[in-house]
Structures are given as C-alpha cells and as structure tokens.
Amino acid sequence: MNFDASTYKFTHAGSVGKTSMIVGALMLLLTAVGYVSNQEIFFRAYMVGYMFWLSLALGGLFFTLVNHLFGSEWNIVLRRFSESLSKTFPLLAILFIPLWLGMHDLYHWTHTEVVVKDPMLSAKSGYLNMTFFTVRIIIYFGLWTFISHFLHKKSLLQDEHPSEELIMTMRRFSAPFMVLYALSTTFAAFDIIMSLDPHWYSTIYGVYFFAGNFLFVVSFITLFAAYLKSKGILDNIITVEHYHDLGKLLFAFLVFWGYIGFSQYFLIWYANIPEETIYYLYRWEGSWKIITMTLVLGHFLLPFLSLLPRAAKRNLTWLGIVAGWIIIMHFIDLVWLILPNFEKHGVHLSWITFTTLLGVGGLFFWNFWSVFTAHPVVPLNDRRFEASVKFKNV
C-alpha cells in the first residue's frame, strides 16, 4: 500500500481489502455448507458470529456521535476510523437476512401454537410478533444507515469546504441522533438477543450490550491505529497521547461494563424471584459456570488492574495486548449472552460460529477498508485538527 502523507490519502490501498473480501466470501461459503450439514444449530451459531461485527459497527457509530457532541479535540484524528466503521450497516443489513430467515428456529415466540398456550407470551404478542419484529429491524438498520451516512457525508464535505457551520451542523444533529441511537440500540438488543428467552426481561440489557460494543470499538481503533503505525502511516499524527486517551476510555468502559453487569446481577440476586434468576441459573449450569467466571475475571478484573497504572496506558505494546484481550472477551460475552438460551447443559461452540465470524468479518473489514482508504484518513481541514495532533495529556 502507498500513502501520501501530505494529503493523508492512500494512493494505493494494497491487497488488504481484496484479501479480506476473498477470505470473507470463502468463509461464508463454508458457513453455507454448515447450513446444509447442520441446520439445527446453524442459526444460533451464525448469530454469535454476526452480532460480533454488528456490535463493532454500533460502537463506531457511538464513537462518532460522542466525538461531535463533546467537541473534544484529541479524538478528531480518530474520527474517520469510527465513521468508516459505521458505514458498514447496509452490508450488515444484508447479512442479517439469514437470521431473519431463521426466526422460526431462533425465537420461541414465533411458534403460534406455543404462544396461544402461554399466557405470558400471549400478552406480549402485540410486540413480539413476526411482522412487527421485521418492521423494527428495518427501522433500526434504516436509522443506523441514515445517521452514519449523514455524518460521514458532512465530514467529507468538511475536507473540501471547511466551515464553522459544518462543525455546528454535525454537533446539532448528533444530539437527536444520540437519542435515536440509544433507543434503537437498546431495542435491537431486546429484540435480537433478549427475546431469545421471551419470558425473561431486564431493562438494563441494552446498556449492557452497548457497554461491550463501545469496548470493542475502542479496542479495535487502538489496534488498527497500531497496525497503521507499523506501516508508517499516521505514526506522527496519532501519538502516545492519543493511545493514552484510548487506554483511559478502555479503562473507564471496563468499569462501566462491570458496573452495568453487576447492577443487573445484583438486583436479580437480591430479589431472588425464580423467573428472573433463571437467567443466571442457565449460565451457572455445567461448563457455563466457567464462562461466567471467565467474564468476571477476564472482562473486568484482569484488564481493570492491567490498565490501572498510567504507564500501562502509555505503553503501546501493553495497550495492544489488553485491547486484543478485550476483543476476545467481548466475543465470549456474546457467546454467553446468546448460546445458553439453546445449550442448556454447557458450552458447545460450533465451527459454524467461527466461519461466520471470519466470513462476516472478512466482508465487514473489506467494506470498512474500502471506505477508509477512499478518502483522507483524517478530517484534515477541521479547524481543530492541528490541536488534535498536538494534544498532550497533562
């Protein structure tokens, strides 16, 4: 790949995008083989791999919105990363189709004969029915696509015609967008994951899902910036000060994730009502217990302690290791959210999950990489760009 450091543009994007597209397509083909050979577990396996990448795009959207809303300077140099990540929603909408087709296998509440006999599901049938579910999914993807395209377009416009007005426009729109984002992400988490067990509910569920998404996107940006740095791209633009701040965000949201996870657990533990505790009972069965403990230690305690000292956040190697670790933990978190609804007696990971992970991931990365390399990789004409490069932690 070739990079022009004066215009911040790739003159030649190299083979990275093509390679990841080929890997993605091949892996999706294998996933399709998985459908033929193992229909019973296909959809749940696909869902884990798919939700992983959807959560990255959602995290990216939040990162962009929060960037505009706070008007902070340090993350201006990273804005194109998150803008490009959230341009993948149309692709993700297409890749959602298998899940939509598998609705009957995934969601208990789609079985009319069950719903009729179950007073609780009958009461919920005004919300949990196939038509309304489809409508909601279309609304979510429509909203996400609209918001991310709108903000990316304005941001690109800024490269050509920088103006104070554009900065204010992006900020003004980000406020209502943030409300829409919060509602749509929460309800998407309710609809896609939580309704796998339609009897159980938790109002904090969407926030928990969001916390993981944001951790994923910050980890991803950290690793991707480090990858570019290793190629000599943006290495004097994204400095140790930016990595330090990414580390701080990781640290803060690890605590946030732990706080939300504990809040959900604690209220259920305290009230001790069977229809609520069943959620943790499933996740305490057999080898699920190991996964639960892995999350407590690996998704919170270990990375928390490892990012506590200032020096840890300023050491790029160390920060990279922790970021990679958090991404693995986020994957395990999704496994923990989705699969205990089906695998009642212990963890059972299908190879289809991993082919989906690589398949959707390959296409996702190809899409991200094409958008990212097609434009200047930083908002170079933003009034605050210079300040962002020179930013220093006090």
Add this chain to the structure above:
Amino acid sequence: MEKQKKPVIVLAEFSSPAELLHAAEKVRDAGYKKFDCHSPFPIHGMDDAMGEKRSPLGWIVGTVAILAFVGMMGFQIWTSAVDYPLVLSGKPFVSYQAFGIPSWAVMVLSSAITAVFGMWALNGMPRYHHPVFYSDNFARVTDDGFFVSIEARDPLFNANNTPGFLESIGGKNIELLEE
C-alpha cells in the same frame, strides 16, 4: 535585641508566560530543586519546564483504596458471619454480593478523602504564610505578574550569586527576602 535576619527566598519577575517558561527551564538546568514559578493562570508545559516528576499521590490513593475495600469486606464478614451471625432473606452469612456495595462505597469515600488531604500534605498545606509575601511587588501575581522564586533551603542557593543568576536569565525586580 532583634533577631538576626537571614535570607529565605529570592524572587525575580518576568514579563510574560513564555519568558517564565524559559526561565523555569534555565533554573531547572542550573540544577536548582527548591524553586517555584508563580503566575496568575496555569501555563501549559510548565511541569516539564520545571522538571517536575509525577506526583506519587496516585499510588497513595490506590493503596488506600485497596485497603479500604478489603477492610470493609472483612468488617462485614466479621459482623455478619462471625460476631453475630444473622440470616437475612435466606441468603448465606457471607453474601459477598451485598458486601461488595458498602465496600465499594467506602473505597470511593476514603480514596476521595485521601486524594484531597494527600494533595494538601504533599503541597505543604495548610500554611498561613509564605516568605514570598514579604514582597509588595508579588501581589501582582494574581493579576499580571510572573515570578520565579528560589528558596534558601536549596543546596545551590547562595545569597550572593543566586540573585545575579536570576538577573542573567532575564529576571527583573530581583528581591532577596529575609526573615
């Protein structure tokens, strides 16, 4: 008989924040340790210019936080499971889930208190007076004055040479304050 006065601090004025920053670098490079810079507002990069090391406060607060958490956890285990075992809503005696919350709260409280008073202690606060206030000119530090002060406690301090050194790096209105 009046007590013999001794020099305690030397004060030099500079005309701008940039000058103060460069003066700080020169004082630092000359090897002085017990010196300070005074300005009406914070100056970016001053910590580096003065050669300040990072404050150990974080490590102090961290230690207190861990001790507070463990201590509060231990205290609750002792009261609820050892000294006066009591069944509450059918939960086990050692309900770490519930104990975690007061432990966390006490950890936050003691960390905050340690941070505030630790900052005071490390800054030598509270104090009622400082030798720089012997200078009438120093009052301008809250308005438009930029000052460097070097204390007599500094091993390099010399009542004959130090004022001259400050003058040589651009200081004006040099005052040797005695106590």
